[in-house]
Amino acid sequence: MERLEDLVGRRVALRHRLGSGLLTDAVGELTVDGASLVVQTRRGPVRVARPDVVAARAIPPAVPRRPSWAAVAHLENLCADAWPARVDEPLGAWRLRAAGGFTGRANSALAVGDPGTxxxxxxxxxRTFADGHGVPPRVxxxxxxxxxxxxxxxxxxLDAGHEAGAEVAVLVADLDRLAAHHPAVALAERPDDAWWALALGREPTPxxxxxxxxxxHAAPDRTVRTVFxxxxxxxxxxxxxxxDHLHLxxxxxxxxxxxxxTGTALTAAAAAWGRxxxxxxxxxxxxxxxxxARAFYDALGAAEHHRYRYLVPGNR
Known part of the structure:
Protein backbone atom coordinates (compact mmCIF):
# COMPACT_ATOMS: atom_id res chain seq x y z
CA MET A 1 0.00 0.00 0.00
CA GLU A 2 1.27 3.46 -0.89
CA ARG A 3 1.88 5.88 1.97
CA LEU A 4 -1.37 7.72 2.74
CA GLU A 5 0.49 11.03 3.04
CA ASP A 6 1.61 10.66 -0.59
CA LEU A 7 -1.97 10.16 -1.77
CA VAL A 8 -3.52 13.28 -0.24
CA GLY A 9 -4.98 15.47 -2.97
CA ARG A 10 -5.15 12.61 -5.47
CA ARG A 11 -8.03 10.42 -6.64
CA VAL A 12 -7.85 7.11 -4.80
CA ALA A 13 -9.57 3.80 -4.20
CA LEU A 14 -9.51 3.38 -0.43
CA ARG A 15 -10.54 0.05 1.11
CA HIS A 16 -11.58 0.27 4.77
CA ARG A 17 -13.41 -1.57 7.52
CA LEU A 18 -16.96 -0.69 8.55
CA GLY A 19 -18.14 -0.92 12.14
CA SER A 20 -19.50 -4.39 11.42
CA GLY A 21 -16.09 -5.55 10.31
CA LEU A 22 -17.08 -5.75 6.65
CA LEU A 23 -14.84 -4.19 4.02
CA THR A 24 -15.93 -1.54 1.53
CA ASP A 25 -14.29 0.83 -0.96
CA ALA A 26 -14.49 4.61 -1.25
CA VAL A 27 -13.43 6.24 -4.52
CA GLY A 28 -12.64 9.94 -4.87
CA GLU A 29 -10.17 12.68 -3.94
CA LEU A 30 -8.40 12.03 -0.65
CA THR A 31 -8.19 14.82 1.91
CA VAL A 32 -7.32 15.01 5.62
CA ASP A 33 -9.49 16.45 8.39
CA GLY A 34 -7.68 16.28 11.71
CA ALA A 35 -7.11 12.64 12.63
CA SER A 36 -9.50 11.38 9.97
CA LEU A 37 -9.17 10.74 6.26
CA VAL A 38 -11.94 12.00 4.00
CA VAL A 39 -12.67 10.64 0.52
CA GLN A 40 -14.72 13.06 -1.59
CA THR A 41 -16.91 10.59 -3.48
CA ARG A 42 -19.63 11.41 -6.01
CA ARG A 43 -22.24 10.74 -3.32
CA GLY A 44 -20.56 12.96 -0.76
CA PRO A 45 -17.64 12.82 1.70
CA VAL A 46 -16.74 9.52 3.36
CA ARG A 47 -14.85 9.87 6.64
CA VAL A 48 -12.46 7.04 7.59
CA ALA A 49 -10.32 6.61 10.70
CA ARG A 50 -6.73 5.78 9.82
CA PRO A 51 -6.70 2.45 11.73
CA ASP A 52 -9.65 1.29 9.60
CA VAL A 53 -7.76 1.65 6.31
CA VAL A 54 -6.89 -1.71 4.76
CA ALA A 55 -5.49 -0.58 1.42
CA ALA A 56 -5.26 2.54 -0.72
CA ARG A 57 -4.00 3.24 -4.20
CA ALA A 58 -3.98 6.13 -6.63
CA ILE A 59 -6.27 5.78 -9.65
CA PRO A 60 -6.69 7.92 -12.82
CA PRO A 61 -8.98 10.97 -12.76
CA ALA A 62 -12.63 10.28 -13.44
CA VAL A 63 -13.91 10.76 -16.97
CA PRO A 64 -16.10 13.89 -16.85
CA ARG A 65 -19.78 13.14 -17.27
CA ARG A 66 -21.65 15.25 -19.81
CA PRO A 67 -24.80 16.76 -18.32
CA SER A 68 -28.08 15.67 -19.88
CA TRP A 69 -29.61 17.93 -22.50
CA ALA A 70 -32.55 18.41 -20.14
CA ALA A 71 -30.13 19.76 -17.51
CA VAL A 72 -28.51 22.01 -20.12
CA ALA A 73 -31.91 23.35 -21.20
CA HIS A 74 -32.88 24.00 -17.59
CA LEU A 75 -29.69 25.95 -16.88
CA GLU A 76 -30.00 27.93 -20.12
CA ASN A 77 -33.52 29.00 -19.19
CA LEU A 78 -32.35 30.02 -15.69
CA CYS A 79 -29.67 32.20 -17.26
CA ALA A 80 -32.21 33.72 -19.65
CA ASP A 81 -34.46 34.60 -16.71
CA ALA A 82 -31.53 36.18 -14.89
CA TRP A 83 -30.65 38.28 -17.96
CA PRO A 84 -34.12 39.47 -19.05
CA ALA A 85 -34.65 40.65 -22.61
CA ARG A 86 -36.98 43.58 -23.16
CA VAL A 87 -39.09 41.35 -25.41
CA ASP A 88 -39.26 37.61 -24.67
CA GLU A 89 -41.83 35.64 -26.66
CA PRO A 90 -42.28 31.86 -26.66
CA LEU A 91 -42.05 29.76 -29.79
CA GLY A 92 -42.91 26.39 -28.32
CA ALA A 93 -40.03 25.80 -25.90
CA TRP A 94 -37.83 28.31 -27.76
CA ARG A 95 -37.59 31.94 -26.63
CA LEU A 96 -37.50 34.85 -29.09
CA ARG A 97 -35.65 37.75 -27.44
CA ALA A 98 -34.83 41.34 -28.28
CA ALA A 99 -33.37 44.23 -26.27
CA GLY A 100 -32.24 46.89 -28.72
CA GLY A 101 -29.08 44.97 -29.60
CA PHE A 102 -27.60 44.99 -26.08
CA THR A 103 -25.76 41.63 -25.81
CA GLY A 104 -26.25 38.49 -27.86
CA ARG A 105 -27.97 36.76 -24.94
CA ALA A 106 -30.83 39.26 -24.93
CA ASN A 107 -31.05 39.54 -28.74
CA SER A 108 -31.24 35.96 -29.97
CA ALA A 109 -33.60 33.03 -30.05
CA LEU A 110 -32.78 30.61 -27.25
CA ALA A 111 -33.17 27.26 -29.04
CA VAL A 112 -33.60 24.55 -26.41
CA GLY A 113 -36.43 22.05 -26.57
CA ASP A 114 -39.20 21.67 -29.13
CA PRO A 115 -40.24 24.84 -30.98
CA GLY A 116 -43.61 23.25 -31.69
CA THR A 117 -43.09 23.47 -35.44
CA ARG A 127 -36.09 35.92 -38.91
CA THR A 128 -39.52 37.56 -38.83
CA PHE A 129 -39.23 38.36 -35.12
CA ALA A 130 -35.72 39.80 -35.52
CA ASP A 131 -36.76 41.98 -38.48
CA GLY A 132 -39.73 43.25 -36.49
CA HIS A 133 -37.53 44.32 -33.59
CA GLY A 134 -34.59 45.72 -35.55
CA VAL A 135 -32.01 43.13 -34.51
CA PRO A 136 -30.07 40.60 -36.61
CA PRO A 137 -31.54 37.07 -36.81
CA ARG A 138 -29.50 34.95 -34.42
CA VAL A 139 -29.95 31.64 -32.60
CA LEU A 158 -21.35 30.40 -36.62
CA ASP A 159 -21.74 34.14 -36.04
CA ALA A 160 -17.97 34.60 -36.39
CA GLY A 161 -18.25 38.38 -36.42
CA HIS A 162 -19.99 38.57 -33.04
CA GLU A 163 -17.80 41.06 -31.19
CA ALA A 164 -18.37 39.69 -27.68
CA GLY A 165 -17.60 36.13 -28.80
CA ALA A 166 -19.65 33.64 -30.80
CA GLU A 167 -18.77 30.69 -28.52
CA VAL A 168 -19.38 30.80 -24.79
CA ALA A 169 -18.63 28.54 -21.82
CA VAL A 170 -21.28 28.17 -19.13
CA LEU A 171 -19.53 27.65 -15.79
CA VAL A 172 -20.91 26.47 -12.46
CA ALA A 173 -19.43 26.67 -8.98
CA ASP A 174 -20.29 25.75 -5.40
CA LEU A 175 -21.45 28.84 -3.51
CA ASP A 176 -19.90 27.74 -0.24
CA ARG A 177 -16.47 27.74 -1.83
CA LEU A 178 -16.99 31.11 -3.55
CA ALA A 179 -18.34 32.76 -0.40
CA ALA A 180 -15.59 31.62 1.96
CA HIS A 181 -13.92 34.40 3.98
CA HIS A 182 -15.33 37.30 2.00
CA PRO A 183 -14.53 40.87 3.12
CA ALA A 184 -17.16 43.59 3.47
CA VAL A 185 -18.40 44.79 0.09
CA ALA A 186 -21.28 47.21 -0.46
CA LEU A 187 -24.35 45.49 -1.93
CA ALA A 188 -27.47 47.28 -3.11
CA GLU A 189 -30.80 46.25 -4.63
CA ARG A 190 -30.51 48.96 -7.30
CA PRO A 191 -27.42 50.26 -9.12
CA ASP A 192 -26.32 53.83 -8.49
CA ASP A 193 -24.36 56.18 -10.74
CA ALA A 194 -21.04 54.86 -9.40
CA TRP A 195 -22.04 51.28 -10.30
CA TRP A 196 -23.03 52.25 -13.85
CA ALA A 197 -19.77 54.16 -14.27
CA LEU A 198 -17.73 51.07 -13.42
CA ALA A 199 -19.93 48.47 -15.15
CA LEU A 200 -20.54 50.40 -18.39
CA GLY A 201 -18.30 53.46 -18.21
CA ARG A 202 -21.32 55.74 -18.78
CA GLU A 203 -25.04 56.20 -18.23
CA PRO A 204 -27.06 53.19 -19.46
CA THR A 205 -29.38 53.27 -22.43
CA PRO A 206 -33.02 52.33 -21.73
CA HIS A 217 -39.48 47.79 -14.44
CA ALA A 218 -40.48 44.57 -12.61
CA ALA A 219 -42.91 44.15 -9.73
CA PRO A 220 -41.41 43.92 -6.20
CA ASP A 221 -42.51 40.26 -5.91
CA ARG A 222 -40.56 39.21 -9.00
CA THR A 223 -39.04 35.73 -8.89
CA VAL A 224 -35.63 37.03 -10.01
CA ARG A 225 -33.84 38.84 -7.18
CA THR A 226 -30.96 41.08 -8.16
CA VAL A 227 -28.13 42.72 -6.25
CA PHE A 228 -25.31 45.03 -7.29
CA ASP A 244 -31.34 27.58 -6.52
CA HIS A 245 -28.76 29.29 -8.77
CA LEU A 246 -26.93 32.59 -8.45
CA HIS A 247 -26.18 34.13 -11.85
CA LEU A 248 -22.99 36.22 -11.79
CA THR A 262 -11.08 43.23 -5.82
CA GLY A 263 -12.67 40.73 -8.22
CA THR A 264 -12.44 37.94 -5.66
CA ALA A 265 -14.00 40.13 -2.97
CA LEU A 266 -16.89 41.16 -5.21
CA THR A 267 -17.55 37.57 -6.29
CA ALA A 268 -17.39 36.29 -2.70
CA ALA A 269 -19.77 38.96 -1.42
CA ALA A 270 -22.27 38.20 -4.17
CA ALA A 271 -21.96 34.47 -3.42
CA ALA A 272 -22.60 35.02 0.29
CA TRP A 273 -25.71 37.05 -0.55
CA GLY A 274 -26.91 34.37 -2.96
CA ARG A 275 -26.48 31.70 -0.31
CA ALA A 293 -11.87 35.74 -17.02
CA ARG A 294 -11.87 31.98 -17.51
CA ALA A 295 -8.58 31.65 -15.59
CA PHE A 296 -9.96 33.86 -12.81
CA TYR A 297 -13.09 31.74 -12.33
CA ASP A 298 -11.11 28.52 -12.70
CA ALA A 299 -8.95 29.62 -9.77
CA LEU A 300 -12.14 30.13 -7.73
CA GLY A 301 -13.26 26.56 -8.42
CA ALA A 302 -15.72 27.09 -11.28
CA ALA A 303 -16.08 24.21 -13.76
CA GLU A 304 -17.45 24.13 -17.28
CA HIS A 305 -20.99 22.74 -17.49
CA HIS A 306 -21.53 23.14 -21.25
CA ARG A 307 -20.99 25.57 -24.09
CA TYR A 308 -23.30 27.47 -26.39
CA ARG A 309 -22.80 29.31 -29.62
CA TYR A 310 -24.56 31.85 -31.82
CA LEU A 311 -25.67 30.80 -35.27
CA VAL A 312 -26.87 33.11 -38.04
CA PRO A 313 -28.32 32.50 -41.53
CA GLY A 314 -25.61 31.32 -43.87
CA ASN A 315 -26.87 33.35 -46.83
CA ARG A 316 -27.05 36.78 -45.30
Whole structure:
Protein backbone atom coordinates (compact mmCIF):
# COMPACT_ATOMS: atom_id res chain seq x y z
CA MET A 1 0.00 0.00 0.00
CA GLU A 2 1.27 3.46 -0.89
CA ARG A 3 1.88 5.88 1.97
CA LEU A 4 -1.37 7.72 2.74
CA GLU A 5 0.49 11.03 3.04
CA ASP A 6 1.61 10.66 -0.59
CA LEU A 7 -1.97 10.16 -1.77
CA VAL A 8 -3.52 13.28 -0.24
CA GLY A 9 -4.98 15.47 -2.97
CA ARG A 10 -5.15 12.61 -5.47
CA ARG A 11 -8.03 10.42 -6.64
CA VAL A 12 -7.85 7.11 -4.80
CA ALA A 13 -9.57 3.80 -4.20
CA LEU A 14 -9.51 3.38 -0.43
CA ARG A 15 -10.54 0.05 1.11
CA HIS A 16 -11.58 0.27 4.77
CA ARG A 17 -13.41 -1.57 7.52
CA LEU A 18 -16.96 -0.69 8.55
CA GLY A 19 -18.14 -0.92 12.14
CA SER A 20 -19.50 -4.39 11.42
CA GLY A 21 -16.09 -5.55 10.31
CA LEU A 22 -17.08 -5.75 6.65
CA LEU A 23 -14.84 -4.19 4.02
CA THR A 24 -15.93 -1.54 1.53
CA ASP A 25 -14.29 0.83 -0.96
CA ALA A 26 -14.49 4.61 -1.25
CA VAL A 27 -13.43 6.24 -4.52
CA GLY A 28 -12.64 9.94 -4.87
CA GLU A 29 -10.17 12.68 -3.94
CA LEU A 30 -8.40 12.03 -0.65
CA THR A 31 -8.19 14.82 1.91
CA VAL A 32 -7.32 15.01 5.62
CA ASP A 33 -9.49 16.45 8.39
CA GLY A 34 -7.68 16.28 11.71
CA ALA A 35 -7.11 12.64 12.63
CA SER A 36 -9.50 11.38 9.97
CA LEU A 37 -9.17 10.74 6.26
CA VAL A 38 -11.94 12.00 4.00
CA VAL A 39 -12.67 10.64 0.52
CA GLN A 40 -14.72 13.06 -1.59
CA THR A 41 -16.91 10.59 -3.48
CA ARG A 42 -19.63 11.41 -6.01
CA ARG A 43 -22.24 10.74 -3.32
CA GLY A 44 -20.56 12.96 -0.76
CA PRO A 45 -17.64 12.82 1.70
CA VAL A 46 -16.74 9.52 3.36
CA ARG A 47 -14.85 9.87 6.64
CA VAL A 48 -12.46 7.04 7.59
CA ALA A 49 -10.32 6.61 10.70
CA ARG A 50 -6.73 5.78 9.82
CA PRO A 51 -6.70 2.45 11.73
CA ASP A 52 -9.65 1.29 9.60
CA VAL A 53 -7.76 1.65 6.31
CA VAL A 54 -6.89 -1.71 4.76
CA ALA A 55 -5.49 -0.58 1.42
CA ALA A 56 -5.26 2.54 -0.72
CA ARG A 57 -4.00 3.24 -4.20
CA ALA A 58 -3.98 6.13 -6.63
CA ILE A 59 -6.27 5.78 -9.65
CA PRO A 60 -6.69 7.92 -12.82
CA PRO A 61 -8.98 10.97 -12.76
CA ALA A 62 -12.63 10.28 -13.44
CA VAL A 63 -13.91 10.76 -16.97
CA PRO A 64 -16.10 13.89 -16.85
CA ARG A 65 -19.78 13.14 -17.27
CA ARG A 66 -21.65 15.25 -19.81
CA PRO A 67 -24.80 16.76 -18.32
CA SER A 68 -28.08 15.67 -19.88
CA TRP A 69 -29.61 17.93 -22.50
CA ALA A 70 -32.55 18.41 -20.14
CA ALA A 71 -30.13 19.76 -17.51
CA VAL A 72 -28.51 22.01 -20.12
CA ALA A 73 -31.91 23.35 -21.20
CA HIS A 74 -32.88 24.00 -17.59
CA LEU A 75 -29.69 25.95 -16.88
CA GLU A 76 -30.00 27.93 -20.12
CA ASN A 77 -33.52 29.00 -19.19
CA LEU A 78 -32.35 30.02 -15.69
CA CYS A 79 -29.67 32.20 -17.26
CA ALA A 80 -32.21 33.72 -19.65
CA ASP A 81 -34.46 34.60 -16.71
CA ALA A 82 -31.53 36.18 -14.89
CA TRP A 83 -30.65 38.28 -17.96
CA PRO A 84 -34.12 39.47 -19.05
CA ALA A 85 -34.65 40.65 -22.61
CA ARG A 86 -36.98 43.58 -23.16
CA VAL A 87 -39.09 41.35 -25.41
CA ASP A 88 -39.26 37.61 -24.67
CA GLU A 89 -41.83 35.64 -26.66
CA PRO A 90 -42.28 31.86 -26.66
CA LEU A 91 -42.05 29.76 -29.79
CA GLY A 92 -42.91 26.39 -28.32
CA ALA A 93 -40.03 25.80 -25.90
CA TRP A 94 -37.83 28.31 -27.76
CA ARG A 95 -37.59 31.94 -26.63
CA LEU A 96 -37.50 34.85 -29.09
CA ARG A 97 -35.65 37.75 -27.44
CA ALA A 98 -34.83 41.34 -28.28
CA ALA A 99 -33.37 44.23 -26.27
CA GLY A 100 -32.24 46.89 -28.72
CA GLY A 101 -29.08 44.97 -29.60
CA PHE A 102 -27.60 44.99 -26.08
CA THR A 103 -25.76 41.63 -25.81
CA GLY A 104 -26.25 38.49 -27.86
CA ARG A 105 -27.97 36.76 -24.94
CA ALA A 106 -30.83 39.26 -24.93
CA ASN A 107 -31.05 39.54 -28.74
CA SER A 108 -31.24 35.96 -29.97
CA ALA A 109 -33.60 33.03 -30.05
CA LEU A 110 -32.78 30.61 -27.25
CA ALA A 111 -33.17 27.26 -29.04
CA VAL A 112 -33.60 24.55 -26.41
CA GLY A 113 -36.43 22.05 -26.57
CA ASP A 114 -39.20 21.67 -29.13
CA PRO A 115 -40.24 24.84 -30.98
CA GLY A 116 -43.61 23.25 -31.69
CA THR A 117 -43.09 23.47 -35.44
CA UNK A 118 -40.53 22.07 -37.91
CA UNK A 119 -37.14 23.70 -37.45
CA UNK A 120 -37.11 25.44 -40.88
CA UNK A 121 -40.44 27.08 -40.00
CA UNK A 122 -39.13 27.98 -36.53
CA UNK A 123 -36.08 29.63 -38.07
CA UNK A 124 -38.30 31.61 -40.41
CA UNK A 125 -40.18 32.81 -37.32
CA UNK A 126 -36.82 33.82 -35.81
CA ARG A 127 -36.09 35.92 -38.91
CA THR A 128 -39.52 37.56 -38.83
CA PHE A 129 -39.23 38.36 -35.12
CA ALA A 130 -35.72 39.80 -35.52
CA ASP A 131 -36.76 41.98 -38.48
CA GLY A 132 -39.73 43.25 -36.49
CA HIS A 133 -37.53 44.32 -33.59
CA GLY A 134 -34.59 45.72 -35.55
CA VAL A 135 -32.01 43.13 -34.51
CA PRO A 136 -30.07 40.60 -36.61
CA PRO A 137 -31.54 37.07 -36.81
CA ARG A 138 -29.50 34.95 -34.42
CA VAL A 139 -29.95 31.64 -32.60
CA UNK A 140 -28.38 30.86 -29.22
CA UNK A 141 -27.94 27.08 -29.00
CA UNK A 142 -25.97 24.63 -26.79
CA UNK A 143 -23.01 23.20 -28.68
CA UNK A 144 -23.48 19.62 -29.85
CA UNK A 145 -27.13 19.47 -28.83
CA UNK A 146 -29.89 18.09 -31.08
CA UNK A 147 -31.07 21.68 -31.55
CA UNK A 148 -27.58 22.79 -32.58
CA UNK A 149 -27.43 20.05 -35.20
CA UNK A 150 -30.92 20.84 -36.50
CA UNK A 151 -30.23 24.57 -36.89
CA UNK A 152 -26.86 23.93 -38.55
CA UNK A 153 -28.50 21.43 -40.92
CA UNK A 154 -30.85 24.23 -42.00
CA UNK A 155 -27.84 26.21 -43.25
CA UNK A 156 -27.17 28.48 -40.28
CA UNK A 157 -23.51 29.10 -39.47
CA LEU A 158 -21.35 30.40 -36.62
CA ASP A 159 -21.74 34.14 -36.04
CA ALA A 160 -17.97 34.60 -36.39
CA GLY A 161 -18.25 38.38 -36.42
CA HIS A 162 -19.99 38.57 -33.04
CA GLU A 163 -17.80 41.06 -31.19
CA ALA A 164 -18.37 39.69 -27.68
CA GLY A 165 -17.60 36.13 -28.80
CA ALA A 166 -19.65 33.64 -30.80
CA GLU A 167 -18.77 30.69 -28.52
CA VAL A 168 -19.38 30.80 -24.79
CA ALA A 169 -18.63 28.54 -21.82
CA VAL A 170 -21.28 28.17 -19.13
CA LEU A 171 -19.53 27.65 -15.79
CA VAL A 172 -20.91 26.47 -12.46
CA ALA A 173 -19.43 26.67 -8.98
CA ASP A 174 -20.29 25.75 -5.40
CA LEU A 175 -21.45 28.84 -3.51
CA ASP A 176 -19.90 27.74 -0.24
CA ARG A 177 -16.47 27.74 -1.83
CA LEU A 178 -16.99 31.11 -3.55
CA ALA A 179 -18.34 32.76 -0.40
CA ALA A 180 -15.59 31.62 1.96
CA HIS A 181 -13.92 34.40 3.98
CA HIS A 182 -15.33 37.30 2.00
CA PRO A 183 -14.53 40.87 3.12
CA ALA A 184 -17.16 43.59 3.47
CA VAL A 185 -18.40 44.79 0.09
CA ALA A 186 -21.28 47.21 -0.46
CA LEU A 187 -24.35 45.49 -1.93
CA ALA A 188 -27.47 47.28 -3.11
CA GLU A 189 -30.80 46.25 -4.63
CA ARG A 190 -30.51 48.96 -7.30
CA PRO A 191 -27.42 50.26 -9.12
CA ASP A 192 -26.32 53.83 -8.49
CA ASP A 193 -24.36 56.18 -10.74
CA ALA A 194 -21.04 54.86 -9.40
CA TRP A 195 -22.04 51.28 -10.30
CA TRP A 196 -23.03 52.25 -13.85
CA ALA A 197 -19.77 54.16 -14.27
CA LEU A 198 -17.73 51.07 -13.42
CA ALA A 199 -19.93 48.47 -15.15
CA LEU A 200 -20.54 50.40 -18.39
CA GLY A 201 -18.30 53.46 -18.21
CA ARG A 202 -21.32 55.74 -18.78
CA GLU A 203 -25.04 56.20 -18.23
CA PRO A 204 -27.06 53.19 -19.46
CA THR A 205 -29.38 53.27 -22.43
CA PRO A 206 -33.02 52.33 -21.73
CA UNK A 207 -32.38 48.83 -23.08
CA UNK A 208 -29.25 48.37 -20.98
CA UNK A 209 -31.11 49.54 -17.89
CA UNK A 210 -33.98 47.11 -18.65
CA UNK A 211 -31.66 44.09 -18.94
CA UNK A 212 -29.29 44.87 -16.09
CA UNK A 213 -31.70 46.41 -13.57
CA UNK A 214 -34.97 44.44 -13.44
CA UNK A 215 -35.96 46.56 -10.45
CA UNK A 216 -36.49 49.48 -12.84
CA HIS A 217 -39.48 47.79 -14.44
CA ALA A 218 -40.48 44.57 -12.61
CA ALA A 219 -42.91 44.15 -9.73
CA PRO A 220 -41.41 43.92 -6.20
CA ASP A 221 -42.51 40.26 -5.91
CA ARG A 222 -40.56 39.21 -9.00
CA THR A 223 -39.04 35.73 -8.89
CA VAL A 224 -35.63 37.03 -10.01
CA ARG A 225 -33.84 38.84 -7.18
CA THR A 226 -30.96 41.08 -8.16
CA VAL A 227 -28.13 42.72 -6.25
CA PHE A 228 -25.31 45.03 -7.29
CA UNK A 229 -21.88 44.87 -5.66
CA UNK A 230 -19.55 47.84 -5.62
CA UNK A 231 -16.05 48.63 -4.41
CA UNK A 232 -16.14 52.34 -5.07
CA UNK A 233 -13.64 53.51 -7.60
CA UNK A 234 -12.35 49.98 -8.15
CA UNK A 235 -14.90 47.36 -9.25
CA UNK A 236 -18.49 46.24 -9.66
CA UNK A 237 -20.52 43.06 -10.13
CA UNK A 238 -24.15 42.09 -10.82
CA UNK A 239 -25.77 39.00 -9.30
CA UNK A 240 -29.26 37.53 -9.69
CA UNK A 241 -30.89 34.60 -7.91
CA UNK A 242 -33.17 32.37 -9.96
CA UNK A 243 -34.33 29.21 -8.20
CA ASP A 244 -31.34 27.58 -6.52
CA HIS A 245 -28.76 29.29 -8.77
CA LEU A 246 -26.93 32.59 -8.45
CA HIS A 247 -26.18 34.13 -11.85
CA LEU A 248 -22.99 36.22 -11.79
CA UNK A 249 -22.33 38.82 -14.48
CA UNK A 250 -20.85 42.18 -15.33
CA UNK A 251 -17.77 41.79 -13.15
CA UNK A 252 -15.67 44.86 -13.93
CA UNK A 253 -12.43 45.87 -12.21
CA UNK A 254 -10.35 48.89 -13.19
CA UNK A 255 -6.98 47.83 -14.67
CA UNK A 256 -5.02 49.52 -11.90
CA UNK A 257 -6.99 47.58 -9.26
CA UNK A 258 -6.57 44.12 -10.78
CA UNK A 259 -4.58 41.41 -8.99
CA UNK A 260 -5.39 43.13 -5.70
CA UNK A 261 -8.29 40.88 -4.70
CA THR A 262 -11.08 43.23 -5.82
CA GLY A 263 -12.67 40.73 -8.22
CA THR A 264 -12.44 37.94 -5.66
CA ALA A 265 -14.00 40.13 -2.97
CA LEU A 266 -16.89 41.16 -5.21
CA THR A 267 -17.55 37.57 -6.29
CA ALA A 268 -17.39 36.29 -2.70
CA ALA A 269 -19.77 38.96 -1.42
CA ALA A 270 -22.27 38.20 -4.17
CA ALA A 271 -21.96 34.47 -3.42
CA ALA A 272 -22.60 35.02 0.29
CA TRP A 273 -25.71 37.05 -0.55
CA GLY A 274 -26.91 34.37 -2.96
CA ARG A 275 -26.48 31.70 -0.31
CA UNK A 276 -28.62 33.78 2.07
CA UNK A 277 -31.30 33.87 -0.64
CA UNK A 278 -31.37 30.07 -0.80
CA UNK A 279 -29.12 29.52 -3.82
CA UNK A 280 -26.70 26.57 -3.81
CA UNK A 281 -24.78 27.03 -7.05
CA UNK A 282 -23.30 29.88 -9.05
CA UNK A 283 -23.60 30.03 -12.83
CA UNK A 284 -21.87 32.40 -15.22
CA UNK A 285 -21.30 32.75 -18.95
CA UNK A 286 -17.82 33.56 -20.29
CA UNK A 287 -16.77 33.90 -23.93
CA UNK A 288 -14.19 31.29 -24.90
CA UNK A 289 -11.76 33.95 -26.08
CA UNK A 290 -11.85 35.69 -22.67
CA UNK A 291 -8.99 33.64 -21.26
CA UNK A 292 -8.33 36.08 -18.40
CA ALA A 293 -11.87 35.74 -17.02
CA ARG A 294 -11.87 31.98 -17.51
CA ALA A 295 -8.58 31.65 -15.59
CA PHE A 296 -9.96 33.86 -12.81
CA TYR A 297 -13.09 31.74 -12.33
CA ASP A 298 -11.11 28.52 -12.70
CA ALA A 299 -8.95 29.62 -9.77
CA LEU A 300 -12.14 30.13 -7.73
CA GLY A 301 -13.26 26.56 -8.42
CA ALA A 302 -15.72 27.09 -11.28
CA ALA A 303 -16.08 24.21 -13.76
CA GLU A 304 -17.45 24.13 -17.28
CA HIS A 305 -20.99 22.74 -17.49
CA HIS A 306 -21.53 23.14 -21.25
CA ARG A 307 -20.99 25.57 -24.09
CA TYR A 308 -23.30 27.47 -26.39
CA ARG A 309 -22.80 29.31 -29.62
CA TYR A 310 -24.56 31.85 -31.82
CA LEU A 311 -25.67 30.80 -35.27
CA VAL A 312 -26.87 33.11 -38.04
CA PRO A 313 -28.32 32.50 -41.53
CA GLY A 314 -25.61 31.32 -43.87
CA ASN A 315 -26.87 33.35 -46.83
CA ARG A 316 -27.05 36.78 -45.30
Missing amino acids: PVPAALEAV HVPVGSPWDRAVAAAGWV DERWVLDPGS GLVRGAGAIRAAVVG SRLAVRPEDRRAG EQGARWAVLQVALHNTV
